[in-house]
Amino acid sequence: MQRTVLGFALTVALTGAAARADDLRDAAMFLFAPLPSTTPAVADNPITRAKIDLGKALFFDPRLSASGVFSCSSCHNLATGGDDNIETSIGHGWQKGPRNTPTVLNSVLNEAQFWDGRAEDLKAQAKTPVQAGGQMANTPENVVTTLRSMPAYVEWFRGAFPDDADPVSFDNMARALEAFEATLITPAPFDAWLNGDEGALSADARAGLTLFIEKGCASCHKGVNVGGHGYYPFGLVENPGADLLPAGDKGRFAVTSTAIDEYFFRAAPLRNIAVTAPYFHSGKVWDLKVAVEIMAESQLGEELKGREAQQIVAFLESLTGTLPPVAVPVLPAETSATPRPTAEVMGK
C-alpha cells in the first residue's frame, strides 16, 4: 500500500523522467499498463469456461436477493458502465446505500474491492451485497437452498467444481461470480495508444495525459486500472466540504480502526469513469470536469487553468472501453422446493 509521502516522491521522480525523455509514452508505460488480452488469473480460483458460464447466470439472477427484485446486474449494470449511475445504490425496501456503487468492469485488476478496500478480492466482495440488509437482504443458507432447488444449477455447479463433493455452496457461488467478473475487461483507446497506435489519442487527450502525470494525479491514480490501488485521504490539501465528504463515513478507518486511516479511501480506478457518473464515494458530483477540478484542488492544491480540466477530461474519456458482448443468460425456472421471494423488510 502506497502512502502519501511515497506517492509524492514518485510523482516528482516521474515528472522529471517524462520531461527528460520527452517521451510521453515511456512515462505512461512506466506509470500505467495496457489491459491484458486474456482473462486475468485470480487467487485460489482457476478460471474455466464452465465457471464463467455459471458465474454469468448467477450475476443476472434476481433470486440471489430475498425479494427476487435485485441481481448483481441491477447495481452493476453492464449496459451503463458496470454501475448504476445513481448517487448511492437503492436496494431492498427502497433503502439507500451509504456509498456510490463502483463499476464491476475491470474490477478484477483492483488491489482490493469497495471504496475502503475491505474485501481482498471479488470472491469476498460478491458475498457482501447478497447479505446486506439494504441491498439483496439474503442469507447464505437461503441462497444455497434456492440454488439447490433448481436441477440445472446443481448440474452447472457440478460442471464448474468437478472435484467438490458438495459443489453447490455460497463460497462456490462467489468463486463463479469472480470468474465471470474477471472476463469483464474493457480495452480502450488509451490501451491502443499504450500499445503503439499513435492515432488512438487526440492531441487534447495527450495534453490531458501529460497534465495528469505532471500535476500529480498519477501519484494515486496509476497502474493498469489508473487507480484501484493504495489508500489516500480525500482532502489531502483542502477539505472538499461536508457535502462531498460526509463526516459520518470515515472510509478505511472502519476497516483498520487506525486513526491515520480516517477519511482514507482507495484511489478510485478511472477506467470507464466518463460513463460512470456520479462521482466520489458520496456520488454527489455528476460533471466529470467539476470532479477533476475538485480533485485538483482538494488533493493537489492546484487550480486548473484555461483548458487544463477539459484536456484531462479528454484523457479520461480515452479510458472508456469496449465490453466483450454479453448475451442475457437463460436461467432455470423455480421448482416447488425454491424458497419464495419476500419483499418484507426485517425490523419493520
Next chain:
Amino acid sequence: MQRTVLGFALTVALTGAAARADDLRDAAMFLFAPLPSTTPAVADNPITRAKIDLGKALFFDPRLSASGVFSCSSCHNLATGGDDNIETSIGHGWQKGPRNTPTVLNSVLNEAQFWDGRAEDLKAQAKTPVQAGGQMANTPENVVTTLRSMPAYVEWFRGAFPDDADPVSFDNMARALEAFEATLITPAPFDAWLNGDEGALSADARAGLTLFIEKGCASCHKGVNVGGHGYYPFGLVENPGADLLPAGDKGRFAVTSTAIDEYFFRAAPLRNIAVTAPYFHSGKVWDLKVAVEIMAESQLGEELKGREAQQIVAFLESLTGTLPPVAVPVLPAETSATPRPTAEVMGK
C-alpha cells in the same frame, strides 16, 4: 372477442372433430398455430433494424424510470421468461403492483395487452409502466428530456424515424419498444411438433394436449399464443376464492364499465408458462400443476384424475421456447443536460 357461450360451442365441435379424424395434429392446427419464423408486423409501425436496435437500448435503460433503478427489463426480465417471477411487481418506492407481471415474450401476438386488455397494442402498453407511480414513476416530458440530453439517442431516434421532423418523442419511444419486443418470439417443442416433427412431443405431452382440447381448456386458451385472446370470467363454474380472486380487482370491468365484464380477464397466453410462475393475475399460486387443477375446477367444473394434471403440465412444458440471443446493449452516458434520478416518492 370470443364470449363464453361461443367458446363452449367451439370446444364441442372441435372435440368431435378430433375424435373423428383421430388426428391430434389436425385438431391442434385448427385451434393453435406455430409461431412465425419472421418478426410479426404490427399496426402503424413498420419494423426496421434501426427501430429494433433503438427499442432494445430503451428496453434496458433504467433512466426511463424516475429513480434510475428500473428499466423495462427489470420486470420483463429476459433471463427469467420475460417476467419477474414474483407475486406482483415491485416498483418505485418499493410499492407493490396490483397484478402479476405478464411475460413480454411473444406478447406481440396477443389480442391486447395487460390482464384486462386495456392497451390495444405494445405501443400503448409501453407508455403505461413508465408513468405508473408505483412502477417507473416518470413523466413523458422527463423521459423526452432525458433522451434528448444524450447525443447518441438523438442520432438513434433519427435513424429509426428518418421521416419525422421531431423524432425524439414519447410516442416514438413506445414505437421502438414495440419493434424490439416484436422480435421476442420463442419457438418451442410444440411448434416443432405442429410443424411436423412427431418426436418433438413426448407421449405425456401429447396426452396432455388431447386432454387440453377435450376438457375444454382450449376454448379460451387457443390461437398462436395458446391464449392472449378473448375475455372470460375467472370462476366461470366455481369461485376460486378470495385469495386467488381478490374482490377489489374487477378485471375488465375497469376498462368497459359494463357489469357483465366484472371479474373478466384476458385468457392468459400460455407460452412459456412453465418458466413464468407464479400464476393468475393475483400471482398467488407457484405450482403449475396446482394452477391447472384450479383452472379445471373453477372454469370447467372438472376434477382432474390420476395423471391428467401431470400430462397437461407436460403439454404446457412443451410451450417453453427459445429466445433469440439478446446481447446487453451499451447505453449512452448521461450529459450535464440529463435530468438527475430521484428516489423520492410523490405524496410522501
